Amino acid sequence: MTRKYQSIIDKIAPVAALVFFVLLWAAVCGFGNVPSYMLPSPAEVIKAFISDFPVMMSHSAVTLFEAAAGLLTGILLAFLTATLMDRFGFLYKAVYPLLVISQTIPTIAIAPILVLWMGFGMAPKIALVVLTTFFPITVSLLDGYRSVDPDAVSLLRSMGAGRVRIFRYIKLPSSLSHFFAGLKVSASYSVVGAVIAEWLGGFEGLGVYMTRVRKAYSFDKMFAVIILIIIISLLLMCLVSLIRKAAMPWERKGVKNK
């Protein structure tokens, strides 16, 4: 099999799978065994998506703001935590288990408590996003810092560089690819985190809207929101990839020869 042929197959396969899935969905609805208020057909969902688009947009602006504010805070906190943990060995040993434990707490369980503490405004939503995005970035940064080539550190030391310069010229840039891998995960978590927090109360946002249409049994609109959340998450992940490409030009230009 030629390589070109292989690459065409690689590109077509996921699209074909998606098309097949949507057709299957349409077929199930078309046979009439499932009532349309339980499972709306793809056509109905698309219709709802188009008619509700302006409303969903105004809600998604709120959700996106919460997600972005939470994600940015999460990034800052992660940088601070990871850097301090890397710098002080005892901190690493003390805090790492706590970090892992904090991740086993289900988001759904902690969200109502946050609402109780912080009210129905944006604060609990942002806090939840911070909690969910903070961990992947911290862990990937820590891995990045720790995977640094000790010889590169020796080289800088032999040039007379201290800790700060070693961090600036070796640790930070070498950890960038780890950081972006964590950020990609966190970016998709951020939207879901905000939506979950909105379920539990609030005035605006995709999660609030979702609860509203669910209570009205408008499942077509419900599915439309889900699709919008998927699209937003995917766009965010694309954005992370674009930033990564801009921030790491050497990966693009790199012609790999040893």
Next chain:
Amino acid sequence: MNIWDNNVLTAESISKSFDGTVIIKDIDIYLKENEIVSLVGQSGAGKTTLFNVLSGLYMPDSGFVKLNGQDITGKPGKVSYMLQKDLLLPYMTIADNTALPLIIKGEKKKTAREKAVSLFSKFGLEGCEKKYPSQLSGGMRQRAALLRTYLASDGIALLDEPFSALDTLTKTSMHKWYLSVMEQIQLSTIFITHDIDEAILLSDRIYIMSGKPGTITGEIVIETPKPRPVNFNLTEEFLNYKRRLVEML
């Protein structure tokens, strides 16, 4: 120490052990201005450990290192050190990579880069300024690493197997290039090598290191003046040196 003594680097009775194992013991070594000295010996003789001490990265258990009469034992940043790998940082352009030691010494990024780039033609690196290390061939990467080492130095450099990663043909052309560059710049050098031919070809003097713990077991001065003839490695003189060296190993 005598007044007429022109040693730029002197190390006396250096010993270093790790976890109770003595790696190198009572090593005396010196380097004169603009001299190229090589250090040959089996792997495990502690050559790299000695370099780590000379560069100030390790504190020796005993002994001292002096640079122009000044004690620099355990003080990095004085003697330039090129580690076994070229260690060009993949995320910096060649210009930035080579300018890095100047930036670390406190120079502004722009002036540091200008200084580095002004030496690019001398080191055969023209046109590589904006390239990344992954875009360069092995030989070119080594040149860039040497330029960085030169810029990091105050006249003294330690090179740990600078040419060992290159294939034979590249190596031969790098030797010629290296000697021609060394004539243009002021750099007193000690380099580690496993390659006896390379040692004789490039050095003014050769130290032989062996044993466990590693000690200096011999020293040969290569009297042949520089620049050496093109086919120096095929001459009777060269073979005599080689014979002596092999016997000492």
